[in-house]
Amino acid sequence: MAPEPPKREEPPKKEAVAAPSAAAPSEMKRETKAETTKKEEKSVTNKITVGHVHMSGCTGCLVSLADNYGGLLKILDDYADLVYGLTLADVRHIPEMDVALVEGSVCIQDHESVEDIKTTRKKAKIVVALGACACYGNITRFARGGQHNQPQHESFVPIGDLIDVDVYIPACAPTPQMIRNVCVAAYLLLRGTEDQKTLAAKFLKPLMNAAKRGTTACFCDLMYEVINQGLCMGCGSCAAACPVRAITHEWGKPQGQRDLCIKCGACYNQCPRSWYSFDVMNEFEGILELIDGAMK
Amino acid sequence: MVLGKYKTVVSARSTDKEILEKSQDGGIVTQLFVFALENGYIDGAIVTGIGDRPWKPRPYIATTKEEILAARGTKYNISPNISWIKEATRSFGLDKVGIVGTPCQMQAIRKGQLYPIGLREVPDKIALAIGIFCMENFPYKSIQQLVEDHAGQKMQAVKKMEIGKGKFWVYTERGNVVSLPLKITHKYEQPGCHVCLDYVANLGDISTGSVGSPDGWSTVFIRTKKGEEIWNRAIAAGCFETTPIDQVKPGLELVTKLANEKITKNKKYIEERASYGVNKGLRNPYI
Numbered sequence: 001m002a003p004e005p006p007k008r009e010e011p012p013k014k015e016a017v018a019a020p021s022a023a024a025p026s027e028m029k030r031e032t033k034a035e036t037t038k039k040e041e042k043s044v045t046n047k048i049t050v051g052h053v054h055m056s057g058c059t060g061c062l063v064s065l066a067d068n069y070g071g072l073l074k075i076l077d078d079y080a081d082l083v084y085g086l087t088l089a090d091v092r093h094i095p096e097m098d099v100a101l102v103e104g105s106v107c108i109q110d111h112e113s114v115e116d117i118k119t120t121r122k123k124a125k126i127v128v129a130l131g132a133c134a135c136y137g138n139i140t141r142f143a144r145g146g147q148h149n150q151p152q153h154e155s156f157v158p159i160g161d162l163i164d165v166d167v168y169i170p171a172c173a174p175t176p177q178m179i180r181n182v183c184v185a186a187y188l189l190l191r192g193t194e195d196q197k198t199l200a201a202k203f204l205k206p207l208m209n210a211a212k213r214g215t216t217a218c219f220c221d222l223m224y225e226v227i228n229q230g231l232c233m234g235c236g237s238c239a240a241a242c243p244v245r246a247i248t249h250e251w252g253k254p255q256g257q258r259d260l261c262i263k264c265g266a267c268y269n270q271c272p273r274s275w276y277s278f279d280v281m282n283e284f285e286g287i288l289e290l291i292d293g294a295m296k
Numbered sequence: 297m298v299l300g301k302y303k304t305v306v307s308a309r310s311t312d313k314e315i316l317e318k319s320q321d322g323g324i325v326t327q328l329f330v331f332a333l334e335n336g337y338i339d340g341a342i343v344t345g346i347g348d349r350p351w352k353p354r355p356y357i358a359t360t361k362e363e364i365l366a367a368r369g370t371k372y373n374i375s376p377n378i379s380w381i382k383e384a385t386r387s388f389g390l391d392k393v394g395i396v397g398t399p400c401q402m403q404a405i406r407k408g409q410l411y412p413i414g415l416r417e418v419p420d421k422i423a424l425a426i427g428i429f430c431m432e433n434f435p436y437k438s439i440q441q442l443v444e445d446h447a448g449q450k451m452q453a454v455k456k457m458e459i460g461k462g463k464f465w466v467y468t469e470r471g472n473v474v475s476l477p478l479k480i481t482h483k484y485e486q487p488g489c490h491v492c493l494d495y496v497a498n499l500g501d502i503s504t505g506s507v508g509s510p511d512g513w514s515t516v517f518i519r520t521k522k523g524e525e526i527w528n529r530a531i532a533a534g535c536f537e538t539t540p541i542d543q544v545k546p547g548l549e550l551v552t553k554l555a556n557e558k559i560t561k562n563k564k565y566i567e568e569r570a571s572y573g574v575n576k577g578l579r580n581p582y583i
């Protein structure tokens with residue numbers, strides 16, 4: 001079930017160019033041996049292009065991506081070329097790309113940031129809001145300006161307030177495993193077999209719905225959308241998901257200390273009664289194996 | 297899919313007298329966790345003990361056989377076991393976590409693995425998830441009301457509670473046995489249970505419950521590869537006596553019947569919710 005695992009790139013060798021192949025010259029130089037030409041050519045050119053666009057965030061989301069360790073290398077080797085990223089790729093202007101992972105909210109007083117997010121929307125096929133600040137504002141909601149040396153920078157909005165966003169990866173910080181799962185799904189959606197595309201689309205749908213649902217988050221979402229709606233069954237996922245331990249269970253039901261809440265959206269999105277897809281969940285074993293296989 | 301995917305289903309009970317003694321039925325959960333712990337399949341398990349009041353559940357992380365044994369028996373009220381899942385991997389540093397829970401909690405675990413939004417390091421560390429059959433659950437105050445007001449017993453005097461044969465049973469330490477018709481208990485049920493579409497914990501690695509098997513035995517579904525491996529090893533180690541499910545009464549037929557009843561009833565309620573008001577409805581979480 002796993003996507004064809006491509007080999008690591010090797011330095012180009014002369015013989016490869018001489019070997020019969022339909023590949024374009026630029027792709028040819030990636031190949032190593034004549035006999036592996038076919039396979040490598042397919043896999044390497046099949047990588048998707050990804051950029052990390054840094055708005056007003058703490059870089060924690062990027063660190064989380066990096067916390068996949070070997071898994072990150074696997075992703076960059078086999079599935080994605082990093083074409084843009086402040087500290088990671090030596091590219092000045094936001095280029096065309098398949099997937100933009102946007103971290104941070106946008107300071108509307110910082111015109112460069114506003115231009116950047118608009119450019120990102122134009123250049124990227126899929127815009128992913130990576131982390132709670134990009135999705136919901138998160139801690140940047142609490143900004144009041146006054147910071148040296150741009151004290152007038154006081155208003156921060158989630159990227160969805162300025163552009164259409166395709167996929168949300170909520171939470172502060174988003175977990176390495178969630179980023180990994182979405183990366184694998186995005187790859188399969190763009191490059192997988194028909195079956196894999198269907199499955200990946202189903203997997204990503206709730207995260208696309210989340211992007212449509214809105215740009216605010218709070219413990220209150222659990223009250224409004226789950227508890228008040230008679231849906232809570234006291235599983236405890238929300239308390240486990242909260243990064244600031246704002247949620248405890250009293251008499252089996254979640255209570256939030258709302259002053260502690262940083263508005264990250266983890267509790268609501270983790271809750272099995274916020275959204276739940278039987279189509280996806282009933283296939284959990286196969287999907288976990290697929291992700292596992294993709295990371296091997 | 298009323299019974300979910302499974303590889304095998306059997307009727308079973310533990311061969312360990314100590315485990316059986318205070319277990320709800322066949323001691324399946326306790327026995328499996330003890331076996332898994334002693335054989336390195338798990339480093340610990342999130343189980344349900346008693347909290348600061350009699351019969352008030354308190355999830356905790358058990359890392360010894362004694363701690364697992366201390367959690368025997370069904371509590372019949374809400375225990376937020378998943379609230380410990382990140383503590384288990386992060387604070388307790390467990391790499392292979394066992395967890396027991398209701399079908400909805402198995403759904404929570406699997407959502408947490410596929411969509412680990414706030415569950416850092418959890419997805420790859422779920423080593424054994426055991427689901428318990430569940431028709432409905434109760435808030436603590438409901439159980440208190442049933443036991444004290446309807447059955448007329450003190451909470452601290454209760455030895456065992458049970459739902460079976462169409463009744464809610466209360467057994468006390470001093471030998472009182474009171475049964476209440478389920479008609480009485482229904483209104484005290486946890487509201488969230490009425491949108492639940494899973495009876496036999498379809499998403500557990502293994503799921504188990506008394507329904508379908510004779511007294512003192514449990515029906516066990518072995519569902520995933522992980523579940524199958526641990527189950528087979530436990531059988532080979534002599535942990536369980538088993539009987540093929542088609543040789544026991546009432547068997548799978550009753551399990552299927554009850555599952556269908558639950559799912560049909562709750563699907564109907566979900567439909568009713570869609571037009572609960574005037575041109576307005578209540579939310580449906582399922583997409």
Ligand code: SF4
Nearest residue numbers: 232234235236238271
């Ligand atoms: S995660 Fe959802 S269903 Fe579970 S306890 Fe929290 S609010 Fe209730």
Ligand code: SF4
Nearest residue numbers: 242261262264265267
């Ligand atoms: S309660 Fe916790 S998890 Fe929920 S939005 Fe607030 S900070 Fe995030």
Ligand code: SF4
Nearest residue numbers: 400430432433489492
């Ligand atoms: S009936 Fe469903 S929602 Fe209620 S406790 Fe059981 S499994 Fe959970």
